[in-house]
Amino acid sequence: MQKALIVIKLGGSALTDKKRIYTPRVREIHRAARQIALLRGKFSLVVVHGAGSYGHIPVKRWKLESGLTNRTQLKRVAATKVKLLEWELIFDAIFLEHQIPLMPLLASDWVVTRNGRIESADLRPIRNWLNMGCVPSTGGDLVTDVRNGFSVVSGDQLAAYIAIRLEASHLIFGTDVDGIFSSNPKLDPHARLLRELTARSALRVTRRAKISTTPDVTGGMAGKIEEAVAVASKGIPVSFTNLNKNERLMKVALGQKVPCSRIIPN
Numbered sequence: 001m002q003k004a005l006i007v008i009k010l011g012g013s014a015l016t017d018k019k020r021i022y023t024p025r026v027r028e029i030h031r032a033a034r035q036i037a038l039l040r041g042k043f044s045l046v047v048v049h050g051a052g053s054y055g056h057i058p059v060k061r062w063k064l065e066s067g068l069t070n071r072t073q074l075k076r077v078a079a080t081k082v083k084l085l086e087w088e089l090i091f092d093a094i095f096l097e098h099q100i101p102l103m104p105l106l107a108s109d110w111v112v113t114r115n116g117r118i119e120s121a122d123l124r125p126i127r128n129w130l131n132m133g134c135v136p137s138t139g140g141d142l143v144t145d146v147r148n149g150f151s152v153v154s155g156d157q158l159a160a161y162i163a164i165r166l167e168a169s170h171l172i173f174g175t176d177v178d179g180i181f182s183s184n185p186k187l188d189p190h191a192r193l194l195r196e197l198t199a200r201s202a203l204r205v206t207r208r209a210k211i212s213t214t215p216d217v218t219g220g221m222a223g224k225i226e227e228a229v230a231v232a233s234k235g236i237p238v239s240f241t242n243l244n245k246n247e248r249l250m251k252v253a254l255g256q257k258v259p260c261s262r263i264i265p266n
Contacts, residue, residue: 003044004169005130006253008036009159009224012050012140014176014243015091021057022083024090028244032174033098035250036135040100043253044130046166047095047102048159051140054087055080059142059152067116067148077142077150081108084141092137103129107141107153116151118161126162138162160227164234171231172252173224174243179261180205180225193259198266199232228263238263 010032017023039045059065062076088104095102110122129136138158145151156173163171177185178193180202185191194205206222228238241248241260251258 003042005044005046005166006039006170006172007046007048007159007163007166007168008249008253009155009171009173010047010049010243011173011175011224012052012054012056012155014174015049016052016054016087018053018056021053022086023053024087026090026094029091029094030098032243032249033095033100035247035253036095037098037100038250039253040135045135046126046130046159046162046168047135047137048155048162049091049137049139050155051084051087054083055140055152058083064142064150065152067145067151081142084139088139091139095135095137101134102137103134105136105138107138107158108143110138111141111143111153111158113143113145113151113153114147116145116148116153118153118157119146121161121165123162123165126166130166154223154227156224156227160231163231163236168236170253171228171236171238172249173228173238173240174249175221175224175240176242176244177221178242178245178259179240180221180263184221194261195259197261197263199229199263200266202229202232202263225263232263232265235265237265 015029058080092102092104112120126136140155142150143153180194181191183191202225206225232238239252239260239262241252248258252260
């Protein structure tokens with residue numbers, strides 16, 4: 001019997017320090033990898049990671065989020081790509097330590113956007129690696145954009161796109177907070193964890209989730225919720241959990257009760 005497919009989005013805020021440029025959180029990457037290694041026996045998995053401090057800080061610093069505006073940007077685009085590759089190697093090497101056959105696929109090699117939204121993508125490599133029992137992986141990247149020359153495609157958008165096109169059984173966002181809150185929990189000590197939402201009610205939360213405490217060029221928590229709603233609207237449940245606490249990622253995947261948020265189809 002074919003295993004159910006889960007798409008796991010590992011947030012850049014959890015895996016890197018987004019206040020310090022080019023700073024991985026090695027301990028947290030190991031924590032995620034250990035859980036994914038255990039989940040491989042039960043599920044087919046696609047792993048998508050955020051760019052974290054390797055992407056958001058330089059993109060914001062060099063004003064790359066709007067695409068090509070002048071040729072002087074090209075060296076900075078190339079420099080950012082080098083750092084994204086460096087991040088990819090750090091991430092992949094740690095997963096290999098946990099005996100996970102991770103197969104990294106750079107988004108810039110299989111995705112084309114228009115105005116920052118995915119217009120076309122070749123999912124055949126992902127399907128092929130899944131069929132062989134591997135764990136395909138991709139992440140936030142600078143990609144070709146048919147209107148703007150290049151654009152930033154977020155790991156959140158990639159994860160949602162893959163979950164919908166491959167008809168995943170579950171999409172899980174691993175973040176640096178427990179889930180979706182009534183307000184920003186990093187700013188409001190009275191913020192309430194919203195444990196279950198419909199796609200419709202989740203959209204109402206996005207306005208309160210737009211304030212970010214770290215550099216973010218792809219929408220922060222509000223962007224995640226919007227992508228999640230698109231997935232839930234296709235009948236696929238979406239969960240948000242804290243990647244940096246205990247074994248919550250694994251427990252959410254296994255359907256166990258832990259503090260988290262879940263968006264269910266309307």
